Amino acid sequence: METHGSESYFVIGEGLLSESVNGRARTLSAAVEAATPPFRFSRMGPRGTALGEANRKKIANAMTAGGGGSSDIPAGYTYLGQFVDHDLTFDKTSVMLGQNIAPAQLLQGRSPSLDLDSLYGAGPSDAASAKFYKDDRHLKMGKTVAIDPDPAHDGHDLPRGAGTTQNQKRKAVIPDLRNDENLAVAQTHLAFIRFHNRIVDTLPSSVPAAQRFAKARELAAKHYQWMLRHDYLTRICAAAVVNDVFNNGRKAFEVGVPATDVPTMPIEFSVAAFRLGHSMIRRDYNWNARFPGHQGTLDFLFLFSATSGDPALGGEKRLPSNWIADWRRMYDFKGEAGKDNLAAPGGVNKAMRIDTLLVNPLRNLPTGSFGGPGVDFNDPTANLAFRNLMRARMVRLATGQQMVRFLKNKGVNVTALTSAQIRNGKNGAALDALTPTQRQAVVRDTPLWFYILREAEINNGKLKGVGARIVAETFHRAMQGSADSIVRDPAFRPKFGPDNNTFRMVDLLLFAFEGKKALLAPLQ
Numbered sequence: 001m002e003t004h005g006s007e008s009y010f011v012i013g014e015g016l017l018s019e020s021v022n023g024r025a026r027t028l029s030a031a032v033e034a035a036t037p038p039f040r041f042s043r044m045g046p047r048g049t050a051l052g053e054a055n056r057k058k059i060a061n062a063m064t065a066g067g068g069g070s071s072d073i074p075a076g077y078t079y080l081g082q083f084v085d086h087d088l089t090f091d092k093t094s095v096m097l098g099q100n101i102a103p104a105q106l107l108q109g110r111s112p113s114l115d116l117d118s119l120y121g122a123g124p125s126d127a128a129s130a131k132f133y134k135d136d137r138h139l140k141m142g143k144t145v146a147i148d149p150d151p152a153h154d155g156h157d158l159p160r161g162a163g164t165t166q167n168q169k170r171k172a173v174i175p176d177l178r179n180d181e182n183l184a185v186a187q188t189h190l191a192f193i194r195f196h197n198r199i200v201d202t203l204p205s206s207v208p209a210a211q212r213f214a215k216a217r218e219l220a221a222k223h224y225q226w227m228l229r230h231d232y233l234t235r236i237c238a239a240a241v242v243n244d245v246f247n248n249g250r251k252a253f254e255v256g257v258p259a260t261d262v263p264t265m266p267i268e269f270s271v272a273a274f275r276l277g278h279s280m281i282r283r284d285y286n287w288n289a290r291f292p293g294h295q296g297t298l299d300f301l302f303l304f305s306a307t308s309g310d311p312a313l314g315g316e317k318r319l320p321s322n323w324i325a326d327w328r329r330m331y332d333f334k335g336e337a338g339k340d341n342l343a344a345p346g347g348v349n350k351a352m353r354i355d356t357l358l359v360n361p362l363r364n365l366p367t368g369s370f371g372g373p374g375v376d377f378n379d380p381t382a383n384l385a386f387r388n389l390m391r392a393r394m395v396r397l398a399t400g401q402q403m404v405r406f407l408k409n410k411g412v413n414v415t416a417l418t419s420a421q422i423r424n425g426k427n428g429a430a431l432d433a434l435t436p437t438q439r440q441a442v443v444r445d446t447p448l449w450f451y452i453l454r455e456a457e458i459n460n461g462k463l464k465g466v467g468a469r470i471v472a473e474t475f476h477r478a479m480q481g482s483a484d485s486i487v488r489d490p491a492f493r494p495k496f497g498p499d500n501n502t503f504r505m506v507d508l509l510l511f512a513f514e515g516k517k518a519l520l521a522p523l524q
């Protein structure tokens with residue numbers, strides 16, 4: 001599966017919900033596939049009513065009309081979010097083809113967890129995953145293509161080159177090809193490869209050879225979860241909600257289940273709440289020394305990936321050197337980690353504010369990003385906002401109002417948005433093009449994704465209320481159900497940050513790139 005979203009949803013207790021027969025690509029033999037559920041989604045709240053198609057089209061147009069402002073969240077977190085989504089929804093059975101999978105493992109493999117399986121596949125000793133590894137413990141990295149004046153840089157592209165045709169060779173050799181959907185998520189994946197490899201290299205010599213991979217993986221997964229819980233989540237959600245869920249437990253989702261039971265993925269998270277990331281995407285980036293200011297456009301980030309690029313990688317065999325990320329421009333090393341020598345030339349890119357507006361290029365997605373077929377300019381099928389609203393109708397997702405009632409019944413303290421807040425928002429999508437009847441319908445039965453983004457918009461760009469609760473509870477459960485889990489190991493403390501209570505994305509990158517400017521920003 002190369003596209004980032006699912007075409008069909010297998011919802012426990014309801015079966016397969018889809019518009020077409022083309023669900024996820026088959027990953028096992030037909031017989032096993034038929035007997036096994038695909039990725040396990042679940043429904044947290046009630047079934048909902050969807051708005052009519054004409055109404056959804058108008059809302060989608062309003063959401064992609066352009067405009068909108070920045071947040072104070074460094075833009076790297078946008079693509080960390082996309083990387084996390086792929087980790088959560090990674091279908092591990094696709095990399096376990098070579099081996100005999102026990103039914104319990106199959107379920108586990110088709111369940112959400114925050115265990116970096118999109119990075120590791122099934123590990124170096126598994127026949128189908130061995131290709132991702134350089135040796136029995138290090139993950140492979142790739143080399144960029146020299147572009148005058150920039151020489152080829154080893155370790156700055158995803159590994160590529162397998163297969164026979166030119167196109168196959170361009171494909172990344174990583175477990176989850178969705179992480180090559182755009183250059184920013186691809187370079188994020190590469191940073192995680194480096195993170196793992198560096199942990200391997202710095203393990204004490206007392207760790208026996210046979211245990212070095214497993215030990216490094218455990219440390220990587222737990223540090224990653226710590227960073228998500230303390231750094232990522234509190235940037236996108238109201239901290240009070242995140243702290244409440246992690247300190248006092250869940251109230252709405254899989255409450256009281258045994259911690260090691262196989263988790264499921266609520267469609268309210270997948271089809272609505274976590275699509276918040278779409279609103280953080282910028283139309284251009286101050287990317288690196290060769291593409292500063294506004295020159296690192298989203299279109300280029302698509303082009304220089306193998307999944308969305310047309311031609312893939314801009315026609316090169318591997319990433320051209322002049323597109324290597326400058327991490328100083330995506331995360332704030334100076335402001336947050338006090339690294340004055342890593343100040344970003346031209347300033348750190350900031351993600352767009354989390355609100356009901358998406359940047360205009362998302363009205364016309366590249367075909368590769370949603371799996372095609374190619375469509376005319378401004379066709380709603382290529383409009384990301386319309387796709388999200390269409391998907392919600394397909395799975396009969398609860399409305400914002402229904403989720404408020406549902407959460408209240410579960411004892412969660414949420415304040416419903418007023419009709420005026422839903423209608424007018426705060427410098428977000430303007431619903432002026434809707435007829436009065438259509439507007440009334442939106443205010444009464446608000447699509448959950450739109451509702452959650454309006455909540456954030458009114459809360460200065462941070463998820464609150466319904467949105468924050470769904471996101472925090474889903475992350476909590478996905479960490480709890482992971483093989484390595486900070487929820488089940490409350491004594492865990494990070495050791496790769498400045499102290500044993502701090503581990504942020506800047507610390508992860510500093511560790512992964514050895515704190516060196518020459519690695520964090522190779523182009524000068």
Ligand code: HEM
Nearest residue numbers: 004005006078081082085089270274275277369370387391
């Ligand atoms: C340039 C960046 C991105 C592009 C082009 C993109 C595009 C897409 C597309 C085409 C879909 C499928 C829509 C559908 O047919 O249902 C999708 C699904 C989704 N996206 Fe994104 N996206 C991007 C970034 C992000 C980010 C930053 C996040 C979160 C932080 C995110 C979260 C999701 C989620 C949760 C889904 C549903 C996944 C599933 O089906 O299980 N996306 N995205």
